[in-house]
Amino acid sequence: VEQRIRNHHLIQKIMSPNEASLLIKDGMNIATSGFTLSSYPKAVALALVERLKKSGEKIRIGLYTGASVGEELDGILAQEDFLCRRYPYQTNESLRKRINAGTCAYTDMHLSHFSQYVKNGFVPKVDLAIIEAVAITEEGNLIPGNSLGGSPTFVEMADQVIVEINLSHPLGFEGMADVYSVEKPPFRKPIMITKPDDRIGTTYIPCTPEKIAAVVITDIPDQGKKFAAVDETSQQISQHLIDFLKQEVSAGRLPENLLPIQSGVGSVANAVLAGLKESSFENLWVYTEVVQDAVLDLIDVGKVKAASTTAVSPSPEGLKKFKENIDFYRDKIILRPMEISNNPEVIRRLGVLAFNTAIEADIYGNVNSTNIMGSRIMNGIGGSGDFARNAYISVFTTPSTAKGGAISSIVPMVSHHDHTEHDVMVIVTERGFADLRGLCPKERAKTIIEKCAHPDYQPMLWDYFERACKGKFQHTPHVLDEALSWHKRLLDTGNMKAE
Numbered sequence: 001v002e003q004r005i006r007n008h009h010l011i012q013k014i015m016s017p018n019e020a021s022l023l024i025k026d027g028m029n030i031a032t033s034g035f036t037l038s039s040y041p042k043a044v045a046l047a048l049v050e051r052l053k054k055s056g057e058k059i060r061i062g063l064y065t066g067a068s069v070g071e072e073l074d075g076i077l078a079q080e081d082f083l084c085r086r087y088p089y090q091t092n093e094s095l096r097k098r099i100n101a102g103t104c105a106y107t108d109m110h111l112s113h114f115s116q117y118v119k120n121g122f123v124p125k126v127d128l129a130i131i132e133a134v135a136i137t138e139e140g141n142l143i144p145g146n147s148l149g150g151s152p153t154f155v156e157m158a159d160q161v162i163v164e165i166n167l168s169h170p171l172g173f174e175g176m177a178d179v180y181s182v183e184k185p186p187f188r189k190p191i192m193i194t195k196p197d198d199r200i201g202t203t204y205i206p207c208t209p210e211k212i213a214a215v216v217i218t219d220i221p222d223q224g225k226k227f228a229a230v231d232e233t234s235q236q237i238s239q240h241l242i243d244f245l246k247q248e249v250s251a252g253r254l255p256e257n258l259l260p261i262q263s264g265v266g267s268v269a270n271a272v273l274a275g276l277k278e279s280s281f282e283n284l285w286v287y288t289e290v291v292q293d294a295v296l297d298l299i300d301v302g303k304v305k306a307a308s309t310t311a312v313s314p315s316p317e318g319l320k321k322f323k324e325n326i327d328f329y330r331d332k333i334i335l336r337p338m339e340i341s342n343n344p345e346v347i348r349r350l351g352v353l354a355f356n357t358a359i360e361a362d363i364y365g366n367v368n369s370t371n372i373m374g375s376r377i378m379n380g381i382g383g384s385g386d387f388a389r390n391a392y393i394s395v396f397t398t399p400s401t402a403k404g405g406a407i408s409s410i411v412p413m414v415s416h417h418d419h420t421e422h423d424v425m426v427i428v429t430e431r432g433f434a435d436l437r438g439l440c441p442k443e444r445a446k447t448i449i450e451k452c453a454h455p456d457y458q459p460m461l462w463d464y465f466e467r468a469c470k471g472k473f474q475h476t477p478h479v480l481d482e483a484l485s486w487h488k489r490l491l492d493t494g495n496m497k498a499e
């Protein structure tokens with residue numbers, strides 16, 4: 001215990017998860033650690049839900065996190081309908097159902113904005129923070145697990161803090177974090193990161209013993225998430241992206257070792273980076289928000305010099321490898337708060353190559369990454385907008401069809417806009433890549449239909465575009481009555497294809 005809780009006074013604040021859960025009251029806004037299913041608190045929420053289920057008492061709370069958290073937090077709270085409000089990102093099935101049924105208010109936000117919103121008082125105040133940690137220092141500071149997300153901001157802004165010391169995290173995590181808090185305007189100083197591995201802050205989350213209301217000891221591990229095996233489609237997407245990068249190097253627009261890479265979440269994103277392992281690229285830098293298995297593998301083979309991230313969220317096997325070899329990885333991975341990992345200033349300065357995933361894209365290059373058929377939230381925008389808008393080159397990948405071909409991912413008009421035509425430079429599907437830089441809308445449409453759309457849908461897209469071009473206004477031609485008719489047809493008949 002002394003190794004984990006180095007402040008003697010705080011040893012007296014150790015309590016059971018159930019006792020600590022009594023600090024959570026109806027109507028509170030609770031902010032927690034956790035980002036992409038890593039290092040979110042579990043024990044207190046599990047105890048809370050178990051106790052309330054027994055007593056039959058109902059509560060409604062707001063939950064603020066870095067990004068997605070797992071079943072033991074979002075899942076169980078959503079199942080009992082205890083969540084009235086949720087910021088800024090989620091990926092949980094039960095919570096998604098509540099949001100789409102309208103019983104939990106969800107505000108889907110750029111992750112770089114969220115810490116600012118909390119600091120500036122743009123969202124209701126944080127009453128209580130629950131932070132999973134590896135250890136507490138003599139001064140009361142917190143050593144984070146394998147994610148930082150919004151934790152430093154939440155600790156700074158909360159009235160009180162519950163710390164869950166998770167023994168499943170090795171003490172070797174200490175030293176990986178670089179915690180720096182963005183100042184308030186006006187006249188704030190630049191964030192002095194000019195290389196992905198620059199260190200500008202502390203290895204702990206600043207906190208005081210007085211703020212810590214309870215310490216809970218647990219060993220419940222993060223569940224982690226298995227990735228789908230790299231299938232042919234993902235492999236083709238990855239190959240086209242690598243061809244594009246090679247083209248940029250040959251043209252002298254990118255250095256031989258590229259520029260710092262950001263890659264989104266999910267199986268396709270993981271496959272894209274897995275492709276880099278087989279490629280000729282070396283001495284790569286990573287400046288991203290989530291490190292999944294593929295980046296660990298690239299580090300293993302010596303292809304990555306250093307990776308800056310706000311979370312290390314590999315599969316269960318990847319997590320085991322990461323923990324067992326933490327002394328090796330600690331030198332190569334810098335864990336930053338999400339207000340730094342996703343900061344537009346730093347992303348623009350470093351010249352990041354941003355690879356993110358689209359649900360659908362339209363012929364003019366607008367991208368929907370969040371809402372299926374315009375209305376049903378999938379996950380959220382996460383950091384994709386932070387990176388896409390500020391990137392040196394922003395790339396969006398997607399298979400050209402979904403649901404066994406019933407859906408075309410290239411449509412006349414997207415049913416929801418996350419990344420507008422102004423932020424999307426390249427679209428890649430398994431068919432090829434469309435380089436949209438410098439093209440006007442009609443040139444973009446031709447390129448996207450030709451290079452990215454599935455052959456089953458190409459004739460329909462050409463037909464739409466050619467008829468649109470017969471209209472009066474020639475800048476971004478549309479047939480407004482038909483622009484969303486593909487989505488409507490899918491909802492009516494289960495297929496986007498015309499009969």
Ligand code: 0RQ
Pocket residue numbers: 036067068089111263264265266267268269289290356357358359360369370372373378379380381382383384399401402403407408409
């Ligand atoms: O649905 O699970 O019911 O089969 O969408 O699609 O192809 O499995 O792709 O796992 O890579 O997720 C955009 C959601 C892609 C993700 C998104 C259906 C499809 C399937 C998932 P099923 P895939 P992925 C870093 C950056 C936004 C946040 C982000 C995401 C499901 O990448 O959330 O990038 N991105 N953050 O069948 C209807 C279409 C569809 C479709 C796919 N056109 N219409 N359904 N699907 N295309 C991380 C953070 O920010 C924290």
